Structures are given as structure tokens and as C-alpha cells.
Amino acid sequence: MSIATTYRTCPRSGLQFEANAEKLIIANAVAAVVFLLIGGVLALGVALTRWPAVHWLQADTFYQVLTAHGIDMLIFWIIFFEIAVLYFCASTLLRCRIATPRIAWLAFALMLIGAVVNNYAVYKGGSSVMMTSYVPMMAEQSFYLGLILFAVGALIGCFVFFGTLVVAKRDKTYEGSVPLVTFGAITAAIIAVFTIASGAIILIPTWLLSLGVIDKVDPLIYRMIWWAFGHSSQQINVAAHVSVWYLVAAVVFGAKPMSERVSRGAFLLYILFLQLASAHHLLADPGLSTNWKVVNTSYFMYFAVLASMIHGLTVPGAMEVAQRQKGYTRGLYEWLRRAPWSNPTFSGVFISIIGFGFLGGISGVMMGTEQLNMIIHNTIYVPGHFHATVVVGTTLTFMALTYYLIPTLFKREMISPGLAKLQPYLFGLSMYFFCLVMMGAGTLGVSRRHWDMAFSGMPMAYEWPGAAYLMMGLVGISAVAAIVGGAIYIYVTVGSLLWGKRIEGGAASVASKPTPLMAPAAVAQGYGSQGFAAPGTFVLAMVFLVAFILYYFVNWKYLSTVWGLS
């Protein structure tokens, strides 16, 4: 059966886009950026209120704005963009048509309607329950309904992705195994199916509860299943942004994976072990056994952490190998010094890799340790950690990818390339600082989701140490810098789409070109056949390990000084 569609090959990148897939990728990416914009405006309200000297919004507005910020960013911005990435990794990389474009549009419509319904519920008031919406605190029914519609849409999107893989296989548009980047996308999609199913299992009864159809949802079970959705969806993000790291290494440096086996094996570890992470949010909860907590919080002996540590080495390692082959072999770091630092696609990804590992990764393992969790649970350390993962890691990576896609996918010349050059540094580095000071304040115990750390007017007010106020002031300042960085991203991308010079995207043809194979990697013809191929990256990895070990044990030391608990 042949379906009438056309393909074009982008003259700059050599990527081939199928007409339906192209429109779908554009629609999902644009929707994503709209929610990033909304979430960014809300971030300003959140940050300027948590900055003690400014303390901008009223309490009810603050909680409302924080609810919307969390959902718009973490769910709508990220997942719309991920659906775009999935379609790209299937249809574009495998050079095939997208399966069932009509259904893909239906998925898009459901997601969009769901997102709008949910946002409307929050802005109307009466649904300031935070994105976690722990029962028995209830939002309006349309709050849940919006999330459910969105989730169903995203689930359908995943199935369109799987369908597209089937189309590619059946039409033989590629030979052998799918590319590594697509393999990573498959990982993300598999985790997404598990995640969204968990979301449905808990949100549907909660919606029925809000409608009065059922009369109880157990608060502890809610927390467990909600986090099987909430945390596992962070694993979709990790799988997706790691795939994009490989993609960027490939398009910027022509880098090949050091070893397909290692990189793919690491993705498989994600599928096998990432699902268990809802435990991270339940370590300070009653009712769960110690064994359950220890096994699950560690993803069964830290195998998913192992996977991330592997990717953290192999992505820069692949870049290093590619650069060394170009002749940048002097010393440990000529390859890195000669990297295209003024290309925002590269700099964004590199800043993301380092920040994700050093800030997000180390803090995540620390706080996910069963006992150590007690000294940070629900403090502002937690948002400090996850802004390092989901903002420095995922968001910055997606921003970097957008710069690559503007000429290729959107067929526009980028406006203000100077600003774009600056953007990853401003956004990424101020986010580094923002995360650090939030973690600092959290280490001093400052609460998350809290309107007034001064407890004004309360007879038993707790007085935080001066250092905590200082840290929260720095949170406010660095947040403003990061928001400016985010605004530049929106300006450059939206501006390029609206006013950028149109560029030739390649003529439409009815036939798809076959996908070429990658030449065998020079590196690994046999174990050690290239000597020690990426020494610079290895040293970097050792620095990471030392930082990790030190920070980890400093926290045990801290824990050992608090009250005895048993």
C-alpha cells in the first residue's frame, strides 16, 4: 500500500523529512515552546516571591502560580517537545513516512485540549494543589480531566512512534539495526508507556473522586502510584535528552558512538531499572518497608545510575575521539578547546552534560539514598536538584537542538545569531548557580513550596539562619538571570520562525532515499585496539567521581550528627 506523501532532503544537513511528519514535528515543537513561555513567565512570579527581599506575590497567587509553573514546564513543555523528538527519531532518521498521520493529529489535539483545560482550571482558582495534587486535597474535576486528556494524547503519540518504526521496517527504509539515537528514543517511548499508564491508574480514580463517583483514594497509595508516573516520566526525559546528546555529537562532530554495545546496553539498563524510582519520593513516608525502599530507591543496586555514568562518559568520549581524528591531539584537552564553542547547539549540549552530571546526578543520588533523604525531604534542595536535571539537563538540551532545527526543519535563517551564541552560557550557567544556591538553602532546611520563610506574625515563628536568607536572595537573583536566558531562547526561536529569512528546504519528491549505513567505527575494532582512545574524557570522569565520593560522604557525616532515629 502506498500512501501519497512527499519527502524533501534538506540541502544543509542531508536530513530527509516526510511532509506529514514534518508538520507534526513542527506543531508539537511550537506547542512546547508556547508552554515554555507561559511557564517562564510564571517562573518569574515564583522566583520573585521566594526572594525574601522582594516577596512579590500574595500567598494564594503564589501557590496558584507555582502549581501552573510545575505543570506547564514539567509536563506540557517537556512532553510536547518529546513527542516532536520521537517523531523526528522515527520518521526523519529512518527516512520513512509517519504512521497514521491523522491519528497523530488527534493525539496532538488531545494533548493541546488537555493542557488548555488544565491550565484554565488552575487560573480559575480552586485548583492550587501543586502538580502532585496529593489526595485528599482536591482540585476541581477539570484539573484532572485536563491531565488525563493530555496523557491519553501522549500515549497515542507513543503508539504512532512505534507504528512508524513498523512502517520503516516493513518498507525496508534502513538496513540492520536502528541508529543509536532512535534506539534511545525507543527507550524513552517504552518508559513513557509505563509512565502514562501509571498516571492513568491514579488520575482516573482521583478524577472520579472529584466528581463524587467514588468516595476515597488512599493517600499513601496515591503517592506511590502518582510518583510511578511523576518520577518515571523523568526517566523519559533522561532517555530523550541523552539520545539528543548522541545526536548532537553526531551532527556537530560527525562523532560515532565509541561502542554501540556499551551505549545501547546502557539504554537497556534504563528500561530494566528506571521504573522503580517512585521510591525516591517515599523514603520519608510511613508504611513502606525498609527493604522495599532500599531496593527501589537504588534502582535495584544503582544499575540505572551506572547507565547514566556510562552515557556521561561515552557522549563526550565520542566527541573526543572524533576531534582527535581531525588532528586535535595535543595534550589532554586540545580536542575540547577547539570545539565549536560559539555554536549554541554544541555549547548548550556540553553545558547540559556537565551540569546534569555534576549537579543533577550527584545530588540525585545523595537525596535518593534511603537515610540521607531525611535531611533534604521536601526542602528546597529538591527543586535545586531537579532544576539541574530537568532544566540544565533536558530543557537546555532541547534548546540546543532547536538551534540545529531552525534552518533544517523550519527552513529559516536564525535571527540574532549573536544572542543565540550567548544564550546557552547565560541560561546554563545562571541555572548552575541557581541550583547550587537552592541546594545550599535546602541543606539549611528551608522548605520548598513555601510562601513565607519569615513566618510573619506567627507567635512560634522559626527564625532561619542568616545564611538561609542569603541563599534565597541569591536564588532570586540567579533566577532572574536564567529567565532572561530563557527569554532570549524564545525570542530567537519564535523570531526566526516569524521573521527569519526563508531558506531553500530541498525539492519535494515522491520517493524516499534509502538510509545509508554508518562506516565501521575506527575506534573499536577490538578491545583496546585504539589504545586509550579518550583520555581527556576519562580524566574528566575521574574528577566527577572524586566530587561524587566527597559530596556523598560529607552528607553521611552530616547525617551522623543529627538526632538518633530508629
Place this chain on the structure above:
Amino acid sequence: MSAILPPAERLWWKHPLDRVEGTWIVIAFVWCMILFFMMVFWHIYGRQNLSTETYTTTPEAFMAKAEAWAAQYTVRTDEVSGLPIVAPPDGGDAYIISRLWSFWPILELEKGKTYRLHLSSLDYNHGFSLQPVNINIQVVPGYEHVVTVTPNQSGTYSIVCNEFCGIGHHTMVGRLYVK
């Protein structure tokens, strides 16, 4: 370009690994095992492990128990807040009720003594955040969590609610004394 193309060596799982990767995988694996066994080790040798002793309860039952207990051990009333100050005996039970938007009552404990602290909520989720020691425990309605605590320093402590519990969340702060 490459990671975006299918590998020429079809059997990717036979693709040899590089020495840098091999070395790193071994190191990372060992570290992961240390991370894991550190938790187990601390359960055996550490002094800060969160108890998992939990009972299901109801707001009425928990409140009744806590009030009966307080009636027995109340030593005086706090002038500012009007809350009872309750001093349970060494090794005895201590209760803290979390509800919108207060912690009830004020405990007076002794340094070096051990108490069975019962935590539950009468309504939403709350957070038990003991400051400045910085011990944080989730308080879930319908569950009575019994945590054994041994204060190791005397002083005046605050209990801050650090789970969002509605519009008065930031006013939810309690007190605890250690003699």
C-alpha cells in the same frame, strides 16, 4: 554522521568496547555497589534510620489517643500559643497531631532519652520538618507512623510544615523543647 545512522556492524551487541569504556564501567560498577551497600551498612551500624512502624488509623482514633496521652503528661501551658506542653517519660510514647494549620501539642523531651514519637495527620498530607536539626518526615493522613527519636542536644526546636497543605501552609509551625 553516525549515531544517527544504522551501524554497519549489524550485530551491535558484538561490537567490541573500547578500553576507556571498559575501565570506566568497572569503576562505576564498583562505586554503585558501594552506594548500595552503604545503605545496608547504615542500617546495621548507623544511628539514623527511619522507622517503618506504621498503623492505619482514623482522625478520630488518633486524636482520642493523643488527647488521652496529653491529659496524662501535660506539665504546663505555653503562654503565647495556649498549647499544652507535654513531657512524656523516657522510653514512653509522644504524640504530635498535624492538622490545618498547626502541630499539637508542644513536646518537652530530654536529651539522651528515647521516645516513641507517633505522627499522623487529621486532614491533608503535612510535613514534619524539625529545625534546625533538619530531620524531615512525611505525615500522611490515615497512617500512624511511630518513629523512635533520641535527641542529642538540648535547645528550642521548631517544627515547620514542609508539605504544601493549602493556603495556610506557611503559617503551620510548631515548637519542641529538649532539656
